[in-house]
Amino acid sequence: MGEFELIAQFFTRPQHPLGPGVELGIGDDCALLAPTPGMRLAISSDMLVQGRHFFADVDPRSLGHKALAVNLSDLAACGARPLAFTLALALPQADAAWLKAFAEGMFALADQHGCALIGGDTTQGPLNICITVFGEVPPGQALLRSGAQVGDDVYVSGTVGDAHVALQVLLGHVTLDDATFAKARQRLEQPTPRVALGQALRGIATAAADVSDGLVGDLGHILKQSGVGATLRAQDAMQLLAACAVSTGATGQFASKNASFISPELHLQSVLAGGDDYELVFTASPANCAAVQAAALASGTPVHCIGQIEAAPGLRVVDSAGQPVAQGVKAFDHFAPHKG
Structure with missing residues:
Protein backbone atom coordinates (compact mmCIF):
# COMPACT_ATOMS: atom_id res chain seq x y z
CA MET A 1 0.00 0.00 0.00
CA PRO A 138 -13.00 35.07 21.93
CA PRO A 139 -10.52 37.92 22.42
CA GLY A 140 -9.53 38.37 26.04
CA GLN A 141 -11.25 35.16 27.15
CA ALA A 142 -8.48 32.60 26.68
CA LEU A 143 -7.56 30.76 29.86
CA LEU A 144 -3.85 31.30 30.49
CA ARG A 145 -1.33 30.05 33.05
CA SER A 146 -0.43 33.58 34.10
CA GLY A 147 -3.59 34.85 35.81
CA ALA A 148 -3.68 33.15 39.22
CA GLN A 149 -4.15 35.60 42.10
CA VAL A 150 -3.31 35.35 45.80
CA GLY A 151 -6.38 34.02 47.60
CA ASP A 152 -7.70 32.04 44.64
CA ASP A 153 -8.92 28.49 45.17
CA VAL A 154 -7.15 25.66 43.32
CA TYR A 155 -9.44 23.18 41.55
CA VAL A 156 -8.97 19.93 39.67
CA SER A 157 -11.52 18.38 37.33
CA GLY A 158 -12.53 14.74 37.31
CA THR A 159 -10.10 12.24 38.82
CA VAL A 160 -6.32 12.01 38.73
CA GLY A 161 -3.85 9.24 39.45
CA ASP A 162 -5.69 6.29 37.90
CA ALA A 163 -3.65 6.39 34.68
CA HIS A 164 -0.43 6.09 36.68
CA VAL A 165 -1.79 3.21 38.74
CA ALA A 166 -2.77 1.41 35.52
CA LEU A 167 0.76 1.94 34.20
CA GLN A 168 2.20 0.39 37.35
CA VAL A 169 -0.01 -2.68 36.80
CA LEU A 170 1.14 -2.98 33.18
CA LEU A 171 4.75 -2.72 34.32
CA GLY A 172 4.15 -5.49 36.86
CA HIS A 173 4.74 -3.29 39.92
CA VAL A 174 1.28 -3.66 41.47
CA THR A 175 -1.80 -5.86 41.16
CA LEU A 176 -5.46 -4.80 40.96
CA ASP A 177 -8.66 -6.77 40.60
CA ASP A 178 -9.84 -7.01 36.99
CA ALA A 179 -12.72 -4.52 37.28
CA THR A 180 -10.63 -1.84 38.98
CA PHE A 181 -7.77 -2.29 36.54
CA ALA A 182 -10.13 -2.05 33.54
CA LYS A 183 -11.41 1.33 34.77
CA ALA A 184 -7.92 2.61 35.50
CA ARG A 185 -6.61 1.38 32.15
CA GLN A 186 -9.38 3.24 30.33
CA ARG A 187 -8.21 6.43 32.03
CA LEU A 188 -4.67 5.72 30.79
CA GLU A 189 -5.53 4.76 27.22
CA GLN A 190 -8.75 6.71 26.55
CA PRO A 191 -8.61 9.97 28.54
CA THR A 192 -11.49 12.43 28.38
CA PRO A 193 -10.49 15.93 27.22
CA ARG A 194 -12.46 18.48 29.26
CA VAL A 195 -13.35 20.70 26.31
CA ALA A 196 -16.83 21.69 27.52
CA LEU A 197 -15.55 22.58 30.99
CA GLY A 198 -12.76 24.72 29.57
CA GLN A 199 -15.22 26.79 27.57
CA ALA A 200 -17.61 27.04 30.53
CA LEU A 201 -14.79 28.44 32.69
CA ARG A 202 -14.17 31.46 30.45
CA GLY A 203 -14.48 34.58 32.56
CA ILE A 204 -14.54 32.48 35.75
CA ALA A 205 -11.17 30.77 36.06
CA THR A 206 -8.17 33.05 36.53
CA ALA A 207 -5.64 30.50 35.23
CA ALA A 208 -5.65 26.94 33.88
CA ALA A 209 -3.45 24.12 32.59
CA ASP A 210 -4.10 20.54 31.60
CA VAL A 211 -2.73 17.77 33.80
CA SER A 212 -0.50 15.82 31.43
CA ASP A 213 2.80 15.43 33.28
CA GLY A 214 1.47 15.33 36.85
CA LEU A 215 -0.60 17.60 39.08
CA VAL A 216 2.30 19.20 40.98
CA GLY A 217 4.24 19.83 37.79
CA ASP A 218 1.39 21.34 35.80
CA LEU A 219 0.15 23.43 38.71
CA GLY A 220 3.78 24.47 39.09
CA HIS A 221 3.65 25.96 35.58
CA ILE A 222 0.70 28.11 36.66
CA LEU A 223 2.53 29.23 39.80
CA LYS A 224 5.66 30.16 37.86
CA GLN A 225 3.81 32.05 35.13
CA SER A 226 1.62 33.85 37.68
CA GLY A 227 4.42 34.66 40.14
CA VAL A 228 2.63 33.08 43.10
CA GLY A 229 2.77 29.98 45.32
CA ALA A 230 0.18 27.53 46.63
CA THR A 231 -0.69 25.08 49.36
CA LEU A 232 -2.49 21.84 48.50
CA ARG A 233 -4.40 19.78 51.05
CA ALA A 234 -3.16 16.19 50.75
CA GLN A 235 -6.36 14.80 52.28
CA ASP A 236 -8.47 16.42 49.57
CA ALA A 237 -6.06 15.50 46.79
CA MET A 238 -6.00 11.84 47.83
CA GLN A 239 -9.73 11.60 47.13
CA LEU A 240 -9.06 12.25 43.43
CA LEU A 241 -7.98 8.67 42.74
CA ALA A 242 -11.18 7.11 41.43
CA ALA A 243 -10.13 3.56 42.31
CA CYS A 244 -10.11 4.65 45.96
CA ALA A 245 -13.22 6.80 46.03
CA VAL A 246 -16.96 6.79 45.40
CA SER A 247 -19.12 9.68 44.29
CA THR A 248 -21.42 11.03 46.99
CA GLY A 249 -23.29 13.65 45.05
CA ALA A 250 -23.99 15.39 41.76
CA THR A 251 -21.19 17.89 42.37
CA GLY A 252 -18.66 15.07 42.35
CA GLN A 253 -17.49 15.29 45.96
CA PHE A 254 -15.78 12.10 47.06
CA ALA A 255 -15.61 10.03 50.23
CA SER A 256 -12.59 7.90 51.01
CA LYS A 257 -12.60 4.12 50.54
CA ASN A 258 -10.12 1.43 51.49
CA ALA A 259 -7.02 1.74 49.29
CA SER A 260 -5.21 -1.33 50.61
CA PHE A 261 -4.44 -2.65 47.12
CA ILE A 262 -1.76 0.02 46.68
CA SER A 263 0.66 1.53 49.16
CA PRO A 264 0.01 5.02 50.57
CA GLU A 265 3.23 6.11 48.86
CA LEU A 266 2.03 4.96 45.44
CA HIS A 267 -1.38 6.49 46.10
CA LEU A 268 0.16 9.91 46.82
CA GLN A 269 2.68 9.64 43.97
CA SER A 270 -0.04 8.72 41.50
CA VAL A 271 -2.32 11.61 42.46
CA LEU A 272 0.33 14.30 42.73
CA ALA A 273 2.76 13.35 39.98
CA GLY A 274 1.46 10.38 37.99
CA GLY A 275 0.55 12.22 34.79
CA ASP A 276 -1.46 11.12 31.73
CA ASP A 277 -4.72 12.29 33.35
CA TYR A 278 -5.62 15.11 30.93
CA GLU A 279 -7.82 16.78 33.49
CA LEU A 280 -7.79 20.53 34.12
CA VAL A 281 -6.11 22.21 37.08
CA PHE A 282 -7.35 25.78 37.43
CA THR A 283 -7.71 28.66 39.83
CA ALA A 284 -10.65 30.89 40.61
CA SER A 285 -11.62 33.50 43.16
CA PRO A 286 -13.58 32.21 46.16
CA ALA A 287 -16.24 34.72 45.14
CA ASN A 288 -16.75 32.62 41.99
CA CYS A 289 -17.27 29.32 43.82
CA ALA A 290 -20.93 29.10 42.75
CA ALA A 291 -20.00 29.98 39.17
CA VAL A 292 -17.34 27.23 39.13
CA GLN A 293 -19.89 24.69 40.33
CA ALA A 294 -22.38 25.90 37.71
CA ALA A 295 -19.74 25.48 34.99
CA ALA A 296 -19.01 21.99 36.29
CA LEU A 297 -22.70 21.08 36.23
CA ALA A 298 -23.26 22.58 32.77
CA SER A 299 -20.32 20.65 31.33
CA GLY A 300 -21.09 17.41 33.16
CA THR A 301 -17.65 17.44 34.77
CA PRO A 302 -17.06 17.17 38.54
CA VAL A 303 -14.54 19.60 40.02
CA HIS A 304 -12.78 19.53 43.38
CA CYS A 305 -11.19 22.34 45.40
CA ILE A 306 -7.89 21.07 46.81
CA GLY A 307 -5.94 24.16 47.84
CA GLN A 308 -5.32 27.89 47.72
CA ILE A 309 -2.99 30.30 45.96
CA GLU A 310 -0.61 32.17 48.26
CA ALA A 311 1.95 34.94 47.95
CA ALA A 312 4.88 32.84 49.20
CA PRO A 313 6.63 31.21 46.21
CA GLY A 314 6.63 27.45 45.78
CA LEU A 315 4.16 24.61 46.16
CA ARG A 316 3.44 23.11 49.56
CA VAL A 317 1.46 19.92 50.22
CA VAL A 318 0.20 19.58 53.80
CA ASP A 319 -1.72 17.05 55.87
CA SER A 320 -4.84 17.76 57.95
CA ALA A 321 -2.64 19.15 60.74
CA GLY A 322 -0.87 21.53 58.37
CA GLN A 323 2.35 19.51 58.35
CA PRO A 324 4.28 19.15 55.08
CA VAL A 325 4.06 15.89 53.14
CA ALA A 326 5.11 14.59 49.73
CA GLN A 327 8.65 15.90 49.82
CA GLY A 328 10.52 14.76 46.71
CA VAL A 329 7.46 14.02 44.58
CA LYS A 330 8.29 15.11 41.03
CA ALA A 331 6.26 15.38 37.84
CA PHE A 332 7.14 13.55 34.63
CA ASP A 333 10.08 14.87 32.60
CA HIS A 334 10.48 13.65 29.01
CA PHE A 335 14.28 13.97 29.20
CA ALA A 336 14.74 12.41 32.62
CA PRO A 337 15.69 8.71 32.84
CA HIS A 338 12.51 6.72 32.24
CA LYS A 339 11.69 4.36 35.09
CA GLY A 340 8.13 3.45 34.13
Whole structure:
Protein backbone atom coordinates (compact mmCIF):
# COMPACT_ATOMS: atom_id res chain seq x y z
CA MET A 1 0.00 0.00 0.00
CA GLY A 2 1.43 3.36 -1.04
CA GLU A 3 1.34 6.62 0.91
CA PHE A 4 -1.48 8.23 -1.06
CA GLU A 5 -3.56 5.08 -1.11
CA LEU A 6 -3.12 4.86 2.66
CA ILE A 7 -4.30 8.47 3.11
CA ALA A 8 -7.24 8.01 0.77
CA GLN A 9 -8.40 4.76 2.36
CA PHE A 10 -8.07 5.59 6.05
CA PHE A 11 -7.89 9.36 6.53
CA THR A 12 -9.94 10.98 3.75
CA ARG A 13 -13.67 11.41 4.41
CA PRO A 14 -15.16 12.91 1.23
CA GLN A 15 -18.76 12.58 2.40
CA HIS A 16 -18.08 13.97 5.85
CA PRO A 17 -18.73 17.72 6.38
CA LEU A 18 -15.65 19.66 7.43
CA GLY A 19 -17.60 21.85 9.82
CA PRO A 20 -17.57 25.60 10.50
CA GLY A 21 -14.23 27.32 10.29
CA VAL A 22 -12.75 24.99 7.65
CA GLU A 23 -12.85 26.00 3.97
CA LEU A 24 -10.54 23.33 2.54
CA GLY A 25 -9.30 20.06 3.95
CA ILE A 26 -7.23 17.14 2.65
CA GLY A 27 -6.24 17.13 -1.03
CA ASP A 28 -4.15 20.27 -1.56
CA ASP A 29 -0.75 21.41 -0.35
CA CYS A 30 -2.39 23.46 2.39
CA ALA A 31 -5.72 23.44 4.19
CA LEU A 32 -7.68 26.66 4.54
CA LEU A 33 -9.20 27.76 7.84
CA ALA A 34 -11.74 30.56 8.21
CA PRO A 35 -12.18 31.22 11.95
CA THR A 36 -15.18 33.19 13.13
CA PRO A 37 -14.48 36.90 12.52
CA GLY A 38 -12.91 38.51 15.56
CA MET A 39 -11.96 35.24 17.21
CA ARG A 40 -8.42 34.23 18.13
CA LEU A 41 -6.83 31.01 16.90
CA ALA A 42 -5.59 28.59 19.57
CA ILE A 43 -2.96 26.12 18.28
CA SER A 44 -1.19 23.25 20.00
CA SER A 45 0.93 20.22 19.00
CA ASP A 46 1.64 16.97 20.84
CA MET A 47 3.69 13.94 19.90
CA LEU A 48 3.22 10.33 21.03
CA VAL A 49 6.22 8.02 20.63
CA GLN A 50 6.05 4.26 20.96
CA GLY A 51 8.02 3.08 23.99
CA ARG A 52 7.87 6.50 25.61
CA HIS A 53 4.16 7.30 25.63
CA PHE A 54 2.51 3.97 24.84
CA PHE A 55 3.25 0.25 24.66
CA ALA A 56 3.75 -1.49 21.32
CA ASP A 57 0.73 -3.75 21.89
CA VAL A 58 -1.75 -1.00 22.80
CA ASP A 59 -5.15 -1.28 21.14
CA PRO A 60 -4.93 0.92 18.00
CA ARG A 61 -8.48 2.21 18.45
CA SER A 62 -7.57 3.46 21.94
CA LEU A 63 -4.32 4.93 20.58
CA GLY A 64 -6.21 6.86 17.90
CA HIS A 65 -8.49 8.26 20.60
CA LYS A 66 -5.62 9.24 22.88
CA ALA A 67 -3.53 10.82 20.13
CA LEU A 68 -6.28 13.36 19.52
CA ALA A 69 -7.46 13.59 23.14
CA VAL A 70 -4.12 14.90 24.42
CA ASN A 71 -4.32 17.76 21.92
CA LEU A 72 -7.96 18.55 22.60
CA SER A 73 -7.00 18.73 26.28
CA ASP A 74 -4.67 21.64 25.47
CA LEU A 75 -7.55 23.46 23.78
CA ALA A 76 -9.69 22.77 26.84
CA ALA A 77 -7.04 24.31 29.09
CA CYS A 78 -7.18 27.45 26.94
CA GLY A 79 -10.99 27.57 26.91
CA ALA A 80 -11.00 27.15 23.13
CA ARG A 81 -13.54 25.49 20.83
CA PRO A 82 -11.97 22.86 18.53
CA LEU A 83 -11.97 23.53 14.78
CA ALA A 84 -9.60 21.13 13.02
CA PHE A 85 -6.38 19.14 13.29
CA THR A 86 -3.50 17.77 11.24
CA LEU A 87 -1.88 14.36 11.63
CA ALA A 88 1.76 13.45 10.99
CA LEU A 89 2.18 9.68 11.24
CA ALA A 90 5.33 7.56 10.99
CA LEU A 91 4.60 3.83 10.56
CA PRO A 92 6.90 0.80 10.53
CA GLN A 93 4.56 -0.72 7.94
CA ALA A 94 1.15 -0.06 6.40
CA ASP A 95 -0.96 -2.54 8.38
CA ALA A 96 -4.52 -2.14 7.09
CA ALA A 97 -6.24 -3.61 10.16
CA TRP A 98 -4.18 -1.43 12.52
CA LEU A 99 -4.80 1.71 10.46
CA LYS A 100 -8.55 1.07 10.26
CA ALA A 101 -8.87 0.73 14.04
CA PHE A 102 -6.57 3.71 14.71
CA ALA A 103 -8.56 5.94 12.36
CA GLU A 104 -11.89 4.81 13.82
CA GLY A 105 -10.80 5.66 17.36
CA MET A 106 -9.44 9.03 16.30
CA PHE A 107 -12.45 10.02 14.18
CA ALA A 108 -14.96 8.92 16.83
CA LEU A 109 -13.49 11.49 19.23
CA ALA A 110 -13.06 14.09 16.48
CA ASP A 111 -16.75 13.82 15.59
CA GLN A 112 -17.75 14.30 19.23
CA HIS A 113 -16.06 17.70 19.17
CA GLY A 114 -16.72 18.77 15.56
CA CYS A 115 -13.00 18.72 14.81
CA ALA A 116 -12.05 17.91 11.21
CA LEU A 117 -8.83 16.27 9.98
CA ILE A 118 -7.53 18.73 7.38
CA GLY A 119 -4.08 17.42 6.43
CA GLY A 120 -0.75 16.11 7.60
CA ASP A 121 1.90 13.65 6.45
CA THR A 122 2.72 9.94 6.51
CA THR A 123 6.10 8.24 6.27
CA GLN A 124 7.81 4.96 7.11
CA GLY A 125 9.71 4.76 10.39
CA PRO A 126 9.35 3.95 14.10
CA LEU A 127 5.75 4.46 15.23
CA ASN A 128 5.35 8.15 16.00
CA ILE A 129 2.14 10.22 16.05
CA CYS A 130 2.15 14.01 15.96
CA ILE A 131 -1.08 16.00 15.91
CA THR A 132 -1.52 19.76 15.66
CA VAL A 133 -4.93 21.01 16.70
CA PHE A 134 -6.60 24.34 15.91
CA GLY A 135 -9.32 26.02 17.94
CA GLU A 136 -10.84 29.43 18.49
CA VAL A 137 -11.53 31.56 21.53
CA PRO A 138 -13.00 35.07 21.93
CA PRO A 139 -10.52 37.92 22.42
CA GLY A 140 -9.53 38.37 26.04
CA GLN A 141 -11.25 35.16 27.15
CA ALA A 142 -8.48 32.60 26.68
CA LEU A 143 -7.56 30.76 29.86
CA LEU A 144 -3.85 31.30 30.49
CA ARG A 145 -1.33 30.05 33.05
CA SER A 146 -0.43 33.58 34.10
CA GLY A 147 -3.59 34.85 35.81
CA ALA A 148 -3.68 33.15 39.22
CA GLN A 149 -4.15 35.60 42.10
CA VAL A 150 -3.31 35.35 45.80
CA GLY A 151 -6.38 34.02 47.60
CA ASP A 152 -7.70 32.04 44.64
CA ASP A 153 -8.92 28.49 45.17
CA VAL A 154 -7.15 25.66 43.32
CA TYR A 155 -9.44 23.18 41.55
CA VAL A 156 -8.97 19.93 39.67
CA SER A 157 -11.52 18.38 37.33
CA GLY A 158 -12.53 14.74 37.31
CA THR A 159 -10.10 12.24 38.82
CA VAL A 160 -6.32 12.01 38.73
CA GLY A 161 -3.85 9.24 39.45
CA ASP A 162 -5.69 6.29 37.90
CA ALA A 163 -3.65 6.39 34.68
CA HIS A 164 -0.43 6.09 36.68
CA VAL A 165 -1.79 3.21 38.74
CA ALA A 166 -2.77 1.41 35.52
CA LEU A 167 0.76 1.94 34.20
CA GLN A 168 2.20 0.39 37.35
CA VAL A 169 -0.01 -2.68 36.80
CA LEU A 170 1.14 -2.98 33.18
CA LEU A 171 4.75 -2.72 34.32
CA GLY A 172 4.15 -5.49 36.86
CA HIS A 173 4.74 -3.29 39.92
CA VAL A 174 1.28 -3.66 41.47
CA THR A 175 -1.80 -5.86 41.16
CA LEU A 176 -5.46 -4.80 40.96
CA ASP A 177 -8.66 -6.77 40.60
CA ASP A 178 -9.84 -7.01 36.99
CA ALA A 179 -12.72 -4.52 37.28
CA THR A 180 -10.63 -1.84 38.98
CA PHE A 181 -7.77 -2.29 36.54
CA ALA A 182 -10.13 -2.05 33.54
CA LYS A 183 -11.41 1.33 34.77
CA ALA A 184 -7.92 2.61 35.50
CA ARG A 185 -6.61 1.38 32.15
CA GLN A 186 -9.38 3.24 30.33
CA ARG A 187 -8.21 6.43 32.03
CA LEU A 188 -4.67 5.72 30.79
CA GLU A 189 -5.53 4.76 27.22
CA GLN A 190 -8.75 6.71 26.55
CA PRO A 191 -8.61 9.97 28.54
CA THR A 192 -11.49 12.43 28.38
CA PRO A 193 -10.49 15.93 27.22
CA ARG A 194 -12.46 18.48 29.26
CA VAL A 195 -13.35 20.70 26.31
CA ALA A 196 -16.83 21.69 27.52
CA LEU A 197 -15.55 22.58 30.99
CA GLY A 198 -12.76 24.72 29.57
CA GLN A 199 -15.22 26.79 27.57
CA ALA A 200 -17.61 27.04 30.53
CA LEU A 201 -14.79 28.44 32.69
CA ARG A 202 -14.17 31.46 30.45
CA GLY A 203 -14.48 34.58 32.56
CA ILE A 204 -14.54 32.48 35.75
CA ALA A 205 -11.17 30.77 36.06
CA THR A 206 -8.17 33.05 36.53
CA ALA A 207 -5.64 30.50 35.23
CA ALA A 208 -5.65 26.94 33.88
CA ALA A 209 -3.45 24.12 32.59
CA ASP A 210 -4.10 20.54 31.60
CA VAL A 211 -2.73 17.77 33.80
CA SER A 212 -0.50 15.82 31.43
CA ASP A 213 2.80 15.43 33.28
CA GLY A 214 1.47 15.33 36.85
CA LEU A 215 -0.60 17.60 39.08
CA VAL A 216 2.30 19.20 40.98
CA GLY A 217 4.24 19.83 37.79
CA ASP A 218 1.39 21.34 35.80
CA LEU A 219 0.15 23.43 38.71
CA GLY A 220 3.78 24.47 39.09
CA HIS A 221 3.65 25.96 35.58
CA ILE A 222 0.70 28.11 36.66
CA LEU A 223 2.53 29.23 39.80
CA LYS A 224 5.66 30.16 37.86
CA GLN A 225 3.81 32.05 35.13
CA SER A 226 1.62 33.85 37.68
CA GLY A 227 4.42 34.66 40.14
CA VAL A 228 2.63 33.08 43.10
CA GLY A 229 2.77 29.98 45.32
CA ALA A 230 0.18 27.53 46.63
CA THR A 231 -0.69 25.08 49.36
CA LEU A 232 -2.49 21.84 48.50
CA ARG A 233 -4.40 19.78 51.05
CA ALA A 234 -3.16 16.19 50.75
CA GLN A 235 -6.36 14.80 52.28
CA ASP A 236 -8.47 16.42 49.57
CA ALA A 237 -6.06 15.50 46.79
CA MET A 238 -6.00 11.84 47.83
CA GLN A 239 -9.73 11.60 47.13
CA LEU A 240 -9.06 12.25 43.43
CA LEU A 241 -7.98 8.67 42.74
CA ALA A 242 -11.18 7.11 41.43
CA ALA A 243 -10.13 3.56 42.31
CA CYS A 244 -10.11 4.65 45.96
CA ALA A 245 -13.22 6.80 46.03
CA VAL A 246 -16.96 6.79 45.40
CA SER A 247 -19.12 9.68 44.29
CA THR A 248 -21.42 11.03 46.99
CA GLY A 249 -23.29 13.65 45.05
CA ALA A 250 -23.99 15.39 41.76
CA THR A 251 -21.19 17.89 42.37
CA GLY A 252 -18.66 15.07 42.35
CA GLN A 253 -17.49 15.29 45.96
CA PHE A 254 -15.78 12.10 47.06
CA ALA A 255 -15.61 10.03 50.23
CA SER A 256 -12.59 7.90 51.01
CA LYS A 257 -12.60 4.12 50.54
CA ASN A 258 -10.12 1.43 51.49
CA ALA A 259 -7.02 1.74 49.29
CA SER A 260 -5.21 -1.33 50.61
CA PHE A 261 -4.44 -2.65 47.12
CA ILE A 262 -1.76 0.02 46.68
CA SER A 263 0.66 1.53 49.16
CA PRO A 264 0.01 5.02 50.57
CA GLU A 265 3.23 6.11 48.86
CA LEU A 266 2.03 4.96 45.44
CA HIS A 267 -1.38 6.49 46.10
CA LEU A 268 0.16 9.91 46.82
CA GLN A 269 2.68 9.64 43.97
CA SER A 270 -0.04 8.72 41.50
CA VAL A 271 -2.32 11.61 42.46
CA LEU A 272 0.33 14.30 42.73
CA ALA A 273 2.76 13.35 39.98
CA GLY A 274 1.46 10.38 37.99
CA GLY A 275 0.55 12.22 34.79
CA ASP A 276 -1.46 11.12 31.73
CA ASP A 277 -4.72 12.29 33.35
CA TYR A 278 -5.62 15.11 30.93
CA GLU A 279 -7.82 16.78 33.49
CA LEU A 280 -7.79 20.53 34.12
CA VAL A 281 -6.11 22.21 37.08
CA PHE A 282 -7.35 25.78 37.43
CA THR A 283 -7.71 28.66 39.83
CA ALA A 284 -10.65 30.89 40.61
CA SER A 285 -11.62 33.50 43.16
CA PRO A 286 -13.58 32.21 46.16
CA ALA A 287 -16.24 34.72 45.14
CA ASN A 288 -16.75 32.62 41.99
CA CYS A 289 -17.27 29.32 43.82
CA ALA A 290 -20.93 29.10 42.75
CA ALA A 291 -20.00 29.98 39.17
CA VAL A 292 -17.34 27.23 39.13
CA GLN A 293 -19.89 24.69 40.33
CA ALA A 294 -22.38 25.90 37.71
CA ALA A 295 -19.74 25.48 34.99
CA ALA A 296 -19.01 21.99 36.29
CA LEU A 297 -22.70 21.08 36.23
CA ALA A 298 -23.26 22.58 32.77
CA SER A 299 -20.32 20.65 31.33
CA GLY A 300 -21.09 17.41 33.16
CA THR A 301 -17.65 17.44 34.77
CA PRO A 302 -17.06 17.17 38.54
CA VAL A 303 -14.54 19.60 40.02
CA HIS A 304 -12.78 19.53 43.38
CA CYS A 305 -11.19 22.34 45.40
CA ILE A 306 -7.89 21.07 46.81
CA GLY A 307 -5.94 24.16 47.84
CA GLN A 308 -5.32 27.89 47.72
CA ILE A 309 -2.99 30.30 45.96
CA GLU A 310 -0.61 32.17 48.26
CA ALA A 311 1.95 34.94 47.95
CA ALA A 312 4.88 32.84 49.20
CA PRO A 313 6.63 31.21 46.21
CA GLY A 314 6.63 27.45 45.78
CA LEU A 315 4.16 24.61 46.16
CA ARG A 316 3.44 23.11 49.56
CA VAL A 317 1.46 19.92 50.22
CA VAL A 318 0.20 19.58 53.80
CA ASP A 319 -1.72 17.05 55.87
CA SER A 320 -4.84 17.76 57.95
CA ALA A 321 -2.64 19.15 60.74
CA GLY A 322 -0.87 21.53 58.37
CA GLN A 323 2.35 19.51 58.35
CA PRO A 324 4.28 19.15 55.08
CA VAL A 325 4.06 15.89 53.14
CA ALA A 326 5.11 14.59 49.73
CA GLN A 327 8.65 15.90 49.82
CA GLY A 328 10.52 14.76 46.71
CA VAL A 329 7.46 14.02 44.58
CA LYS A 330 8.29 15.11 41.03
CA ALA A 331 6.26 15.38 37.84
CA PHE A 332 7.14 13.55 34.63
CA ASP A 333 10.08 14.87 32.60
CA HIS A 334 10.48 13.65 29.01
CA PHE A 335 14.28 13.97 29.20
CA ALA A 336 14.74 12.41 32.62
CA PRO A 337 15.69 8.71 32.84
CA HIS A 338 12.51 6.72 32.24
CA LYS A 339 11.69 4.36 35.09
CA GLY A 340 8.13 3.45 34.13
